[in-house]
Amino acid sequence: MTEDVLAELRALRARDLPTHGGRTLAYVYDSALPGLDELAASAHALASSVNGLDPTAFPSLLELENGVVRTAARLLGGGDAAVGTVTSGGTESCLLAVVAARDSRPDVERPSMVLPETAHAAFHKAAHYFGVRVVAVPVDPDTFRADPAAMAAAIDDSTVLVVASAPSYAHGVVDPVTEIAAAALARGVRCHVDACIGGWVLPHARDVPPFDFSVPGVTSISVDLHKYAYCPKGTSVLLHASADLRRAQYFASAAWPGYTMLNSTTQSTRSGGPLAAAWAVLRHIGDDGYRTLALRALESTRVLREGIGKIDGLRVLGTPASTLLAVTAARDDFDVFTVADEMKARNWYVQPQFAHRSSPANLHLTVTAANAGHESELLADLRASVEAAVEAGPVRVDPEVVAFVGGLDPDSLTPAEFAGLLAAAGMGGGGGGVLPERMATVNTLLAAATPALRERLLIEFLGALYS
Ligand SMILES: *Cc1c(COP(=O)(O)O)cnc(C)c1O
Numbered sequence: 001m002t003e004d005v006l007a008e009l010r011a012l013r014a015r016d017l018p019t020h021g022g023r024t025l026a027y028v029y030d031s032a033l034p035g036l037d038e039l040a041a042s043a044h045a046l047a048s049s050v051n052g053l054d055p056t057a058f059p060s061l062l063e064l065e066n067g068v069v070r071t072a073a074r075l076l077g078g079g080d081a082a083v084g085t086v087t088s089g090g091t092e093s094c095l096l097a098v099v100a101a102r103d104s105r106p107d108v109e110r111p112s113m114v115l116p117e118t119a120h121a122a123f124h125k126a127a128h129y130f131g132v133r134v135v136a137v138p139v140d141p142d143t144f145r146a147d148p149a150a151m152a153a154a155i156d157d158s159t160v161l162v163v164a165s166a167p168s169y170a171h172g173v174v175d176p177v178t179e180i181a182a183a184a185l186a187r188g189v190r191c192h193v194d195a196c197i198g199g200w201v202l203p204h205a206r207d208v209p210p211f212d213f214s215v216p217g218v219t220s221i222s223v224d225l226h227k228y229a230y231c232p233k234g235t236s237v238l239l240h241a242s243a244d245l246r247r248a249q250y251f252a253s254a255a256w257p258g259y260t261m262l263n264s265t266t267q268s269t270r271s272g273g274p275l276a277a278a279w280a281v282l283r284h285i286g287d288d289g290y291r292t293l294a295l296r297a298l299e300s301t302r303v304l305r306e307g308i309g310k311i312d313g314l315r316v317l318g319t320p321a322s323t324l325l326a327v328t329a330a331r332d333d334f335d336v337f338t339v340a341d342e343m344k345a346r347n348w349y350v351q352p353q354f355a356h357r358s359s360p361a362n363l364h365l366t367v368t369a370a371n372a373g374h375e376s377e378l379l380a381d382l383r384a385s386v387e388a389a390v391e392a393g394p395v396r397v398d399p400e401v402v403a404f405v406g407g408l409d410p411d412s413l414t415p416a417e418f419a420g421l422l423a424a425a426g427m428g429g430g431g432g433g434v435l436p437e438r439m440a441t442v443n444t445l446l447a448a449a450t451p452a453l454r455e456r457l458l459i460e461f462l463g464a465l466y467s
Pocket of ligand 1: 165
């Protein structure tokens with residue numbers, strides 16, 4: 001019975017974090033608009049078996065993609081020359097920006113890219129995949145915004161790309177794009193603005209420095225539709241200022257006996273579902289609708305930020321320009337990771353972020369339109385969570401264990417030793433690897449590990465989770 005299958009799926013889904021209602025403050029985006037999910041699901045179903053691999057065979061997808069790209073380009077200051085591609089997500093948009101930059105410079109033997117150290121990890125993934133060296137430049141330790149003079153100084157003859165965020169995921173601040181793009185332009189280097197999370201909001205926000213194609217030197221922009229355009233998962237747009245800049249992103253291969261493979265993204269067969277759903281959502285909400293949604297999320301962020309400022313023990317990092325907040329402990333008699341656990345016990349998900357360079361351990365909140373009008377509930381539970389965390393005191397992990405973990409070299413560990421470490425950290429879990437309800441101790445141990453060890457531990461963890 002089809003109904004039984006769906007019932008089984010619903011039962012599985014019931015164990016997930018809620019995707020609607022504003023209680024999950026990362027990963028998901030809720031417009032709270034009635035009927036939007038149904039529209040998106042119907043549009044998705046209409047096109048999910050259509051293949052974007054060949055736009056001449058399925059011209060509907062060509063029409064939809066061009067429409068979506070034009071909407072994004074118009075929003076982000078792209079002139080008539082601006083072009084783009086719909087990708088599967090922000091990471092793919094960033095990957096393609098990097099590979100296009102690399103391949104447009106065959107003269108550079110060992111290519112590198114200059115990033116603020118707050119740039120999204122997608123650029124480190126691109127570096128890893130495409131053999132582009134990362135030059136990570138420290139940001140201002142108080143504002144967490146990129147330092148344009150330091151970025152300019154880091155550009156050299158091997159630089160094929162300079163990146164700025166609008167805004168950064170971790171702190172929600174907008175880098176000084178004008179200065180960074182000018183420095184890139186002066187050296188004849190491409191400049192990518194990662195507006196994956198803010199691109200659909202910032203055009204409606206006040207007091208935001210210029211960050212789009214109106215800034216001279218900006219050559220590409222990434223903007224995710226599955227974030228603040230409130231589309232179902234699986235769509236982002238990579239825009240280029242002109243078709244010339246896009247060419248190196250495309251791939252063709254005639255080196256086999258089948259059809260000549262011709263791809264605009266990393267995918268080949270591409271479902272039309274996410275694209276059709278995004279097109280339908282964009283059309284339905286429209287410019288005015290997005291303006292309203294953006295203002296709602298921005299106002300909610302302002303209310304939350306002000307409320308958090310009044311909670312004894314908490315502090316918002318930097319001056320967030322859009323709808324993201326990074327909240328840290330202003331005192332050392334409690335742990336923010338415990339606050340995350342306490343919020344979880346009160347049915348909220350806030351995302352732990354480890355300390356990195358000048359950024360202390362903090363909690364990330366992605367605020368959406370669904371939070372508007374419900375700020376007081378969140379603030380009351382946050383205050384209670386801090387009080388409970390103070391009551392519990394800082395997480396105590398045996399200093400010898402911390403020293404031991406901090407001194408481990410991931411390259412010298414065997415798979416069995418990794419399994420032992422994961423078990424010791426409470427991440428063993430066995431088959432199906434379920435995590436403990438409370439994560440503060442695990443996070444404290446992970447925080448004690450070097451970043452390289454943490455990466456390896458988490459990779460081993462993933463391997464234990466998946467069959
Ligand atoms: C979310 C995000 C990405 C990556 O997007 P995915 O859709 O998760 O692949 C890249 N950059 C920024 C700034 C983001 O917020």
